[in-house]
Amino acid sequence: xxxxxxxxxxxxxxxxxxxxxxxxxxxxxxxxxxxxxxxxxxxxxxxxxxxxxxxxxxxxxxxxxxxxxxxxxxxxxxxxxxxxxxxxxxxxxxxxxxxxxxxxxxxxxxxxxxxxxxxxxxxxxxxxxxxxxxxxxxxxxxxxxxxxxxxxxxxxxxxxxxxxxxxxxxxxxxxxxxxxxxxxxxxxxxxxxxxxxxxxxxxxxxxxxxxxxxxxxxxxxxxx
Amino acid sequence: xxxxxxxxxxxxxxxxxxxxxxxxxxxxxxxxxxxxxxxxxxxxxxxxxxxxxxxxxxxxxxxxxxxxxxxxxxxxxxxxxxxxxxxxxxxxxxxxxxxxxxxxxxxxxxxxxxxxxxxxxxxxxxxxxxxxxxxxxxxxxxxxxxxxxxxxxxxxxxxxxxxxxxxxxxxxxxxxxxxxxxxxxxxxxxxxxxxxxxxxxxxxxxxxxxxxxxxxxxxxxxxxxxxxxxxxxxxxx
Amino acid sequence: xxxxxxxxxxxxxxxxxxxxxxxxxxxxxxxxxxxxxxxxxxxxxxxxxxxxxxxxxxxxxxxxxxxxxxxxxxxxxxxxxxxxxxxxxxxxxxxxxxxxxxxxxxxxxxxxxxxxxxxxxxxxxxxxxxxxxxxxxxxxxxxxxxxxxxxxxxxxxxxxxxxxxxxxxxxxxxxxxxxxxxxxxxxxxxxxxxxxxxxxxxxxxxxxxxxxxxxxxxxxx
Numbered sequence: 230x231x232x233x234x235x236x237x238x239x240x241x242x243x244x245x246x247x248x249x250x251x252x253x254x255x256x257x258x259x260x261x262x263x264x265x266x267x268x269x270x271x272x273x274x275x276x277x278x279x280x281x282x283x284x285x286x287x288x289x290x291x292x293x294x295x296x297x298x299x300x301x302x303x304x305x306x307x308x309x310x311x312x313x314x315x316x317x318x319x320x321x322x323x324x325x326x327x328x329x330x331x332x333x334x335x336x337x338x339x340x341x342x343x344x345x346x347x348x349x350x351x352x353x354x355x356x357x358x359x360x361x362x363x364x365x366x367x368x369x370x371x372x373x374x375x376x377x378x379x380x381x382x383x384x385x386x387x388x389x390x391x392x393x394x395x396x397x398x399x400x401x402x403x404x405x406x407x408x409x410x411x412x413x414x415x416x417x418x419x420x421x422x423x424x425x426x427x428x429x430x431x432x433x434x435x436x437x438x439x440x441x442x443x444x445x446x447x448x449x450x451x452x453x
Numbered sequence: 454x455x456x457x458x459x460x461x462x463x464x465x466x467x468x469x470x471x472x473x474x475x476x477x478x479x480x481x482x483x484x485x486x487x488x489x490x491x492x493x494x495x496x497x498x499x500x501x502x503x504x505x506x507x508x509x510x511x512x513x514x515x516x517x518x519x520x521x522x523x524x525x526x527x528x529x530x531x532x533x534x535x536x537x538x539x540x541x542x543x544x545x546x547x548x549x550x551x552x553x554x555x556x557x558x559x560x561x562x563x564x565x566x567x568x569x570x571x572x573x574x575x576x577x578x579x580x581x582x583x584x585x586x587x588x589x590x591x592x593x594x595x596x597x598x599x600x601x602x603x604x605x606x607x608x609x610x611x612x613x614x615x616x617x618x619x620x621x622x623x624x625x626x627x628x629x630x631x632x633x634x635x636x637x638x639x640x641x642x643x644x645x646x647x648x649x650x651x652x653x654x655x656x657x658x659x660x661x662x663x664x665x666x667x668x669x670x671x672x673x674x675x676x677x678x679x680x681x682x683x684x685x686x687x688x689x690x
Numbered sequence: 691x692x693x694x695x696x697x698x699x700x701x702x703x704x705x706x707x708x709x710x711x712x713x714x715x716x717x718x719x720x721x722x723x724x725x726x727x728x729x730x731x732x733x734x735x736x737x738x739x740x741x742x743x744x745x746x747x748x749x750x751x752x753x754x755x756x757x758x759x760x761x762x763x764x765x766x767x768x769x770x771x772x773x774x775x776x777x778x779x780x781x782x783x784x785x786x787x788x789x790x791x792x793x794x795x796x797x798x799x800x801x802x803x804x805x806x807x808x809x810x811x812x813x814x815x816x817x818x819x820x821x822x823x824x825x826x827x828x829x830x831x832x833x834x835x836x837x838x839x840x841x842x843x844x845x846x847x848x849x850x851x852x853x854x855x856x857x858x859x860x861x862x863x864x865x866x867x868x869x870x871x872x873x874x875x876x877x878x879x880x881x882x883x884x885x886x887x888x889x890x891x892x893x894x895x896x897x898x899x900x901x902x903x904x905x906x907x908x909x910x911x
Contacts, residue, residue, distance in 0.1 A: 260601070297775060319771050589854060593851055597846050597847065611841055624862075626865070628869075
């Protein structure tokens with residue numbers, strides 16, 4: 230396998246164009262088409278809120294875009310110059326309970342080939358100093374969320390895909406995430422957020438999943 | 454081949470083939486069974502025991518054949534996402550397991566008079582026994598998930614892994630067998646007389662046609678079930 | 691390559707934190723081997739004859755039981771999603787986890803085996819071929835087992851399903867692993883058998899990471 234060169238990210242994201250191009254996307258889950266006919270394009274510095282009622286496919290869309298779920302039809306095109314195109318954050322934080330917060334962050338920083346001081350930057354941005362040497366197991370839900378989202382602040386990915394990032398966070402920390410998002414987008418990144426809450430950070434675009442719900446056909450589908 | 458991936462087209466074709474296959478299958482059994490079990494000449498060494506071979510050999514052949522179909526169907530499902538290929542693979546598994554069990558059972562019946570014991574660790578019988586467990590694993594894995602699609606895909610990968618492993622298992626068991634017991638009366642060592650061939654071929658044909666009929670029935674049922682399920686899901690959402 | 695070592699390092703660090711897990715696998719291996727003399731009777735001739743088989747069958751089971759949480763820990767806390775969306779190729783992630791699994795189970799079992807061989811009254815001369823056979827054979831167990839662990843991820847009754855899926859695939863390694871030890875003990879040259887075990891390892895190393903990665907993607911859907 231090829232080794233990944235250490236690329237300083239974040240600072241030079243404006244140099245090259247980052248695009249996320251989605252056309253005619255549809256996805257199935259559990260034998261049912263969740264959404265269909267979804268198309269949009271995001272470029273440097275754009276962001277999008279993915280809204281819609283429960284079960285309308287917000288999480289499914291993010292998982293398809295992140296490459297975790299195969300789409301039924303359509304294409305997702307990502308143009309980015311980074312070794313790491315996307316940073317995904319789901320309902321669960323992916324922290325290893327037996328490792329300390331610092332160890333968790335260092336692992337992701339190494340895997341993402343982040344810049345040398347990226348871990349320290351992320352720690353200060355998320356104000357994690359107090360819990361650095363605590364095993365992630367011992368953290369409360371809010372702290373866990375913060376430690377998990379600190380991955381974003383490692384600053385390596387061009388496109389952020391966040392599923393309900395504000396869960397379990399108090400207002401102070403919601404602001405922290407908002408600031409992270411603003412900084413990311415201003416430096417030329419792309420962000421997608423699936424959320425019920427109206428964030429303090431205002432995305433440039435908005436997509437309502439209710440508009441892409443699969444239409445029920447007349448009678449049973451004959452050609453699936 | 455790809456044209457048949459469409460379930461609706463497959464249903465039409467299956468409906469045409471099925472009665473013919475069923476008729477031929479009955480004919481093969483009607484002629485094959487009496488010839489094999491009553492009218493064919495007994496073996497000069499084994500006597501009437503040799504008649505077990507007319508069931509045992511086609512069953513062993515079908516046990517391997519079904520696994521081959523299963524692997525090919527699974528590959529086609531994983532690569533091209535052909536739903537019908539997956540259904541054929543899925544319905545081949547229990548039939549193949551049944552034929553493998555029949556092969557083992559008739560092998561034991563044959564072993565009782567020939568070896569004096571129903572089970573010896575004969576190389577071929579042992580390989581068939583492992584094959585039987587490969588079938589069990591496939592069937593169990595396919596049904597172990599809440600999402601049927603996930604079960605189908607996992608089982609399909611297992612079928613491919615198993616098809617790579619099968620020759621290795623065969624090779625290992627053959628070597629192991631030669632090391633431990635140089636068998637005098639191997640099941641392999643039967644010289645086939647020309648008079649044995651017609652009933653043998655009739656029985657192979659009967660088993661093969663039986664397989665075709667049952668797989669077609671099973672796939673048709675699966676297609677219809679899937680259509681009903683899709684229709685129900687559409688109504689609820 | 692760098693990415694590979696980062697991934698292996700993480701899993702090794704985790705097993706150091708959870709070192710009780712490794713101790714449990716080794717303990718399971720030891721207690722199960724020691725059950726056989728009680729079941730068969732302590733006559734030296736019989737135990738010596740079946741010793742290699744007991745060691746291998748038990749190593750097989752110990753390796754299998756420890757595979758249970760190879761991917762399921764990462765799946766439950768969400769780390770698997772993050773690993774699969776990271777720049778590391780899924781096959782590389784799987785390969786790293788297999789290497790870490792072998793280092794924390796296969797290797798300790800290999801080191802422990804000659805001591806247990808002594809309790810089965812196996813000749814001292816059988817220690818070297820036993821360790822060599824386990825050294826070549828147990829990585830193959832980890833490789834094949836990883837495919838089984840990935841395939842059964844998210845399945846019901848996983849503890850029973852996994853042996854059913856994986857154990858038939860283990861049979862060739864068992865046959866040649868025991869064969870290599872017994873052949874050497876009987877004073878013959880078993881070089882060819884070790885080569886066959888090595889061949890199995892190469893085939894498994896070439897195919898299993900891909901199969902397991904494909905299975906993981908299905909499980910994460």
